[in-house]
Amino acid sequence: MSQTPETPAGRTRRRAKPARRRAAPNRRRPRRGRLRIALVTGVSFLLLITAGAGWLYLRLNGSIDTFGADGVSKNRPDADASKGENVLVIGTDARTGGNSDLGGGDKNDVGRSDTAFLLHVYADHRHAIGVSIPRDTLVTVPPCKLPDGSWSATRTDVMFNSAYSTGETAEGNPACTQNTVEELTGLRVDHTVVVDFKGFSELTDVVGGVKVCLPNDVYQNDLNPHRATQGKRLFKEGEQTVSGQRALDYVRIRHGIGDGSDIGRIKRQQAFVSSLVAKIKDDGFTPTKLLPLADAATASMTVDPGLGSADKLLKFAMSLKNVDLHNTKFVTIPWRYQGNRVAVVQPDADALWAALKDDRTLDGKNAGGKKAGRAAASASPPASAGAEVSGHGISVAVYNGTTTRGLAAEVAAGLTAHGFTVTGTGNAATRGPATTTITYGPGQKDDAETLAGLFPGAGLTASGDSGISVVVGADHSPDAAGATASATPTAVPSSVADGARSADEDICSNLSYG
Numbered sequence: 001m002s003q004t005p006e007t008p009a010g011r012t013r014r015r016a017k018p019a020r021r022r023a024a025p026n027r028r029r030p031r032r033g034r035l036r037i038a039l040v041t042g043v044s045f046l047l048l049i050t051a052g053a054g055w056l057y058l059r060l061n062g063s064i065d066t067f068g069a070d071g072v073s074k075n076r077p078d079a080d081a082s083k084g085e086n087v088l089v090i091g092t093d094a095r096t097g098g099n100s101d102l103g104g105g106d107k108n109d110v111g112r113s114d115t116a117f118l119l120h121v122y123a124d125h126r127h128a129i130g131v132s133i134p135r136d137t138l139v140t141v142p143p144c145k146l147p148d149g150s151w152s153a154t155r156t157d158v159m160f161n162s163a164y165s166t167g168e169t170a171e172g173n174p175a176c177t178q179n180t181v182e183e184l185t186g187l188r189v190d191h192t193v194v195v196d197f198k199g200f201s202e203l204t205d206v207v208g209g210v211k212v213c214l215p216n217d218v219y220q221n222d223l224n225p226h227r228a229t230q231g232k233r234l235f236k237e238g239e240q241t242v243s244g245q246r247a248l249d250y251v252r253i254r255h256g257i258g259d260g261s262d263i264g265r266i267k268r269q270q271a272f273v274s275s276l277v278a279k280i281k282d283d284g285f286t287p288t289k290l291l292p293l294a295d296a297a298t299a300s301m302t303v304d305p306g307l308g309s310a311d312k313l314l315k316f317a318m319s320l321k322n323v324d325l326h327n328t329k330f331v332t333i334p335w336r337y338q339g340n341r342v343a344v345v346q347p348d349a350d351a352l353w354a355a356l357k358d359d360r361t362l363d364g365k366n367a368g369g370k371k372a373g374r375a376a377a378s379a380s381p382p383a384s385a386g387a388e389v390s391g392h393g394i395s396v397a398v399y400n401g402t403t404t405r406g407l408a409a410e411v412a413a414g415l416t417a418h419g420f421t422v423t424g425t426g427n428a429a430t431r432g433p434a435t436t437t438i439t440y441g442p443g444q445k446d447d448a449e450t451l452a453g454l455f456p457g458a459g460l461t462a463s464g465d466s467g468i469s470v471v472v473g474a475d476h477s478p479d480a481a482g483a484t485a486s487a488t489p490t491a492v493p494s495s496v497a498d499g500a501r502s503a504d505e506d507i508c509s510n511l512s513y514g
Contacts, residue, residue, distance in 0.1 A: 064298045064301070064303060064307075064308055064309065064310070064313065065298075065301065065302045065303070066302065066303055066304065066305050066307075066308040067173075067174040067175055067192075067194075067302050067303075067304065068145075068175065069175070069304065069305050070145060070175075071144065071145035071175030071176065071179075072175045072178060072179065073142060073143070073179040073182065073183075075405075076182055076188060077182055077186050077187055077188040077405050077406060078188065078405075079188050081187070081188065081357050081406075082123065082356075082357050082358060082359050082368070083123030083359060083368050084120055084121055084122045084123045084356070084359045084367075084368055085120070085121045085190045085191070086118055086119070086120050086121075086187050086188060086189050086190050086191075086356070087118070087119040087120075087121065087189070087190060087191045087192070087193065088116065088117075088118055088119075088177070088178055088181055088189045088191070088192040088193070089116065089117055089118075089119055089130075089193050089195070090115070090116050090164065090174060090177055090192065090193070090194045090195070091114050091115035091116070091194075091195055091196075091200065091251075092114055092164060092173075092194060092195075092196050114135065114161070114252075115132075115135070115251070115266075115269055116132070116133045116135070116160070116161075116177065116181075117130045117131055117132040117133065117273075117330070118130070118131045118133070118181060118185065118187070118189070119131075120187075120356045121319070121320065121323070122359050122361070122367035122368045123359050123367065123368020124359075124367045124368045125319060125320070125322050125323060126322055126323055126324055126327055126367070127323065127324070127327040127328075127329075127361055127367040128320070128323045128327070128328045128329070129328070129329045129330070129331065129356070129361075129362070129500075130270070130273065130328075130329070130330045130331075131330075131331055131332070131333055131352070131356075132266045132269070132270060132330065132331070132332045132333065133160055133181070133184075133333050134160070134262050134263060134266060134332065134333070134335060134342045135159065135160055135161035135262055136159050136160070136161070136262055136340075136341050136342045137159070137160040137333065137335065137341075137342045137343075137344060138157045138158065138159065138160075138338060138341050138342065138343055138344070139157075139158065139159075139160045139163070139180055139183070139184050139344075140154065140155070140156045140157075140158075140180075140183055140184070141154070141155045141158055141162065141163045141166060141176070141179075141180050141183075142154055142179050142180065142183045143179075144163070144166045144175070144176035144179060145175065145176075152166055159341065160180065160184075163176050163177045163179075163180040164176065164177045173194075174192050174194050174302060174304070175192075177192075178192045178304075184344070185353045185356075186350075186353055186357075186405050186406030186409055187353055187356060187357060187406075190306070191303065191304050191306055191307050191316070192303065192304045193301065193302075193303050193304075193307065194301060194302040194303070195297065195300065195301050196300045196301075197248055197300075198299070198300040199296070199297055199298075199299060199300030199301045200247070200248060200251075200300075201243075201244050201245060201247065201248050202244075202296040202297075202299060202300070203293070203296050203297050204242070204243040204244060204247040204248075204276070205243050205244050205296070206292055206293055206295075206296040207243075207276065207279050207280060207283065207293065208243070208279075209241040209242060209243035209247075210241065210242060210243065210247060210272060210275050210276050210279055211239060211240070211241050211275050211279070211507055212239070212240060212241075212242055212247075212250050212268075212271065212272055212275060212507060213238060213239045213240075213271070213507045213508035213511060214235045214236070214237050214238065214240070214250075214257075214511070215237065215257060215258075215508075215511050215512055216237050216256075216257065217233055217235065217236055217237050218233070218234050218235040218253055218256055218257065219231050219232065219233050219234060219256065220232055220234060221255075221256075222234070222253055222255045222256030222257070223249055223252065223253055223255075225255045234246075234249060234253075235249075235250065235253075238508070239507065239508065247272075250268070250272065251265075251268065251269050251272050252265075253265065253268070257511070257512050258511075258512030258513050259512075259513060261513055262342075263332065263335070263342070263513045264511075264512040264513035266332055267332075267501075267510060267511055267512060267513060268511050268512070270330035270501050271501065271505075271507055271510075271511060273330065273503075274325075274328070274330065274501060274502070274503040274504075274505065274507070275507055277325065277328060277503050278325055278503055278504065280293070281321075281325065285317070285318060285320070285321035287314065290314060290317055290318070291314075294310070294313055294314065294317070298313070325502070325503040325504040326502050326503070326504045327361075327502075328502065328503035328504075329361075329362055329500045329501065329502055329503075330500065330501045330502075330503070331352075331362070331496050331497075331499060331500045331501075332499065333349055333352070334346075334348035334349045334352065334493070334495055334496055345495070346412075346422075346424050346425050347398075347409075347412045347413075347416065347422040347423075347424070347425055348492075348493040348495050348496060350408070350409035350412050350413065350425050351409075351412070351413050351416060351492055351493050351496075352492050352493070352496050353406070353409055354409050354410055354412075354413040355413075355492045357406070357410075360492075362492055362496065362497040362500055363497070364492075389418050389450060389451075389453040389454050390418060390419050390450075391415060391418045391419040391420030391421075391450065391451065392419040392420075393419075394419075394420050394421065394447045394450060394451065394468065395420070395421040395422075395423050395467070395468065396415060396420050396421070396422060396423065396451060396468045396469060396470060397422070397423045397424045397425070397467065397468070397469040397470075398411050398412045398415065398422060398424070398425045398426075398469070398470055398472065399425070399426055399427065399428040399469060399470070399471045399472065400425075400426070400427050400428060400471075400472055401428040401430070401431060401432065401433045401436075401437075401471040401472055401473050401474075402431065402432070402472060402473065402474055402476070403431060403432075407472055407476070408425040408426060408427070408472065409425055411470070411472055411476070412425045414454070415451075415454070418454065420451070423467075428471045432474070433471060433473040433474065434473055434474050434475060435457065435458065435459050435473045435474075435475050436455045436457070436458040436459070436470065436471065436472050436473040436475055436476050437458065437459045437460075437461055437470070437471045437473065438451055438452055438455065438458050438459070438460050438461070438468065438469070438470045439461045439462075439463050439468065439469050439470075439471075440460065440461075440462060440463065440467075440468045441462075441463055441464070441465050441466035441467050441468070442464070442466065444466070444467075444468055445460075445462070447468060448460055448468055451468060451470065455470065455472075455476065457475055458470070458473075458475075
């Protein structure tokens with residue numbers, strides 16, 4: 001009897017021990033499970049991030065539009081003139097692709113270049129300068145390729161912004177503007193980027209807005225002067241952050257501030273770009289930051305084939321990360337009013353282009369040096385009598401009698417360095433003279449002979465007309481003693497440097513003209 005209850009009790013006790021042994025592992029198992037779940041979740045999250053970046057990268061590649069390189073001129077400036085890079089940035093007022101919703105107008109209009117500046121990134125990748133070209137500037141538009149495969153005729157004294165529409169298509173327009181800028185500056189354009197209303201608007205949204213400043217209140221009729229009434233206030237005076245449509249309105253406002261000119265608007269656009277660059281640099285030049293930025297930009301951006309992939313675009317962007325804000329300058333091409341249009345002022349403009357070709361900053365510092373070859377020879381002229389020539393008090397016009405583009409500008413810069421006053425530059429009426437010729441007026445023979453000291457072997461010709469001019473012939477060589485005439489001045493003209501804006505400048509300063 002007494003064994004009967006013990007047996008079940010014993011079995012119960014014997015079973016209880018294994019049960020207790022199983023209980024302990026069960027208490028530890030949740031911890032291992034949580035670790036496994038955390039590990040799987042972490043790996044999955046990492047894979048999702050990688051996959052997301054990869055998806056964005058593929059999307060970026062797929063959204064980059066390029067324009068046809070076959071429309072780029074075959075007669076281009078030397079690619080090896082300097083180590084720096086020149087990037088043409090064009091903002092268009094095209095109404096296609098949904099842009100009419102932001103800017104109004106005909107939704108089929110391929111547009112014009114509403115804004116344009118040539119960005120020169122110096123070879124040291126620590127300095128950069130953007131040169132704005134007013135839309136109303138009178139320029140020569142060289143032949144441009146048309147949709148039927150033919151080329152347009154050269155047009156002279158036409159507005160710069162008309163070059164963009166000469167190509168007649170979104171694919172042909174950028175090449176035509178690029179050709180025009182190369183004709184104007186004598187500089188090789190390495191890359192061209194076109195951004196329309198929509199792309200610009202989305203870009204400002206992605207960076208979280210851009211700080212701007214207004215010198216006074218701005219109303220609806222300032223943006224649209226055809227309005228019968230003043231309308232509501234769009235911007236208050238002073239600092240504010242804008243993005244999207246408001247950012248677009250800010251850079252487009254022309255009237256109601258200063259003299260209402262395009263020159264004044266350019267000053268505000270330069271301030272805006274400065275603020276945008278500062279914002280991007282503050283956020284950091286990392287792929288994580290740049291990919292979303294590039295995704296927004298490329299949605300409505302057209303680039304040359306050299307930037308036509310995500311790799312190329314990001315590589316170029318990363319190359320700018322060390323450019324200092326204070327060393328990022330913005331200027332406007334030397335200009336003057338010609339009626340209601342803008343004329344380029346010479347020789348100041350040519351002196352600016354010569355400085356960029358030589359990778360010289362606005363204060364004359366070397367920011368990269370030159371490549372070997374012709375440019376290097378010009379920078380280090382051999383010792384000669386020409387080195388002692390002083391042209392103070394002597395005025396001269398310079399004409400290029402060769403097919404070497406930009407030669408007149410180089411010679412003019414050298415003459416300025418020797419104290420000569422250059423009254424103008426251009427191409428000679430007749431190309432191909434073997435010998436450089438100096439023509440002088442009555443009583444100017446001594447001055448002409450002084451000038452000839454920089455051009456050994458040059459011919460002197462008397463003229464009944466007052467003034468001295470030099471037509472540079474095929475005998476002008478940077479390896480000859482006359483190379484001294486191609487020596488460059490130490491700094492650009494004050495008319496350019498004095499109006500420069502640094503990217504770190506107070507956003508409320510220098511916002512209007514007139």
